[in-house]
Amino acid sequence: MPSRYRDELLSRCAGQLIVTVDAVDPCLCVYPLTEWELIEAKLRQLPSLVEENRRLQRVLIGNAVDLELDSNGRFLVPPRLREHAGLDKHAMLVGQLNKFQLWNESAWNALAEADLAAIKQPGGLPDELRDLIL
Numbered sequence: 001m002p003s004r005y006r007d008e009l010l011s012r013c014a015g016q017l018i019v020t021v022d023a024v025d026p027c028l029c030v031y032p033l034t035e036w037e038l039i040e041a042k043l044r045q046l047p048s049l050v051e052e053n054r055r056l057q058r059v060l061i062g063n064a065v066d067l068e069l070d071s072n073g074r075f076l077v078p079p080r081l082r083e084h085a086g087l088d089k090h091a092m093l094v095g096q097l098n099k100f101q102l103w104n105e106s107a108w109n110a111l112a113e114a115d116l117a118a119i120k121q122p123g124g125l126p127d128e129l130r131d132l133i134l
Contacts, residue, residue, distance in 0.1 A: 006073040015069035030100040
């Protein structure tokens with residue numbers, strides 16, 4: 001964990017993290033425990049008779065693993081989750097507001113480049129989103 005986030009994570013959640021698969025992108029989501037508890041509460045409120053709800057719960061909760069930052073600010077991702085995201089020695093930890101995404105570096109670089117190119121295209125970003133950054 002980069003040092004600029006380490007102190008904040010230690011104060012907010014005592015370095016306790018939850019890692020799970022991302023339901024959309026080929027990466028992992030790393031949540032501070034306090035943020036994960038909010039996600040878990042929302043998932044708990046979903047009607048369990050709806051198949052899509054159960055599917056999302058199975059994917060997110062079924063793959064969730066508790067992690068803790070060690071004294072050097074590192075955390076160990078279980079092999080099955082590393083394999084899911086194609087993680088090797090070159091990984092990218094990307095901040096995403098309430099969580100981090102953990103990517104294979106090559107996959108992240110390709111997606112980041114494609115996203116930027118798409119945004120730069122005429123009409124690539126709706127006006128209401130463009131207003132956020134102007």
